[in-house]
Amino acid sequence: MQIVAPLAIGIGFGFVLQKGRLGHYDTIVNVFRFKDLRVLKFLMSALMVSMLGIQALRSLGLAEEVPVAHSYLVGNLLGGVLFGMGMAVAGFCPGTVAAGAGEGRLDYLIAGSFGLYAGAVLFGLAYPKLMPLLGNLANLGAITAAELFHVDAWLPVLLFWELGLLIFYLIERGPLRPR
């Protein structure tokens, strides 16, 4: 049983979430109101760095087997919509509940832990009716965009960096700047 590695990775995860001010209700909800784009900048930066880092380690032959999340697009999308609604109303996601609890928020630590647990149990009870249907709609399996479109793995990384830099420019200097 590995304990040290997940604890250490978790500590890094919680540390940057707290430093990013992601444990605050207003940080989360205001990205959906275009009032504060901190979440968007944080998410894009994280994706740009991790895409580059993972692909670089892979190219150098230093990466282990990298896990690829399953794409079953209808379920991914429907879950995402419900998830976004919950985020906008309550002001967190599962990881930021832990970050908020760590900075002293008892609503996250107590009500949040019970709620997350209840949601996990409810899903398990609904699974036999729900997932055989939903899991097979637009089911691509564990595949990356590069494999899907038969292009070099570096190409989507490069395109995403260009997109990210463009978005950062538009947010900081251009028309997307929050007013």
Next chain:
Amino acid sequence: MNPANLLGRETWSPYLAGAGLGVVTTISMALFSKRLSGSGAYQHLSGYLGRELAPKDVYWKYVIPTGVTWEVWLLIGTLLGALASALASGSFRVRMLPDSQWSEVFGPSVGKRWLIVFLGTCLIEFAASLAGGCTASLAVSGSAVLAPGGFVFIAGMFAGGIPAARLLYRKRPGGES
């Protein structure tokens, strides 16, 4: 910049904090073959109650392992990391309610906040299980390896979040956008 000052600062630029998350994600994914996750721990603990409620449910029999797994230790680490960060900057404070913006919209009731947190967390954990991951395990760890489902999930998050926020902040103080 003195590194000690950096650790003690209350808030980092989102670009710096996000890049930090990118490094953590890279280490977890490429060196340990594990996605980051906030929702996974609760899935892996859910069987302790779920198997009592529904002993034959295929979810706990075949789909989701029950136990104190990698994801559970990751969650404990996340709590400790946020605690360390908050202590380092002196921003740790025990509190029952979020900052003022919450109260402007929902009022100052602690009971109401806790009820909405309970219902909200219940919904997002269900939704994350449905989607195949949460912000950490799908939006970040999925998109980081260019899995189409990760990007579709992010699109869904904003497609659900934007109208929900609009509805809540309609005719509220400072709600014009």
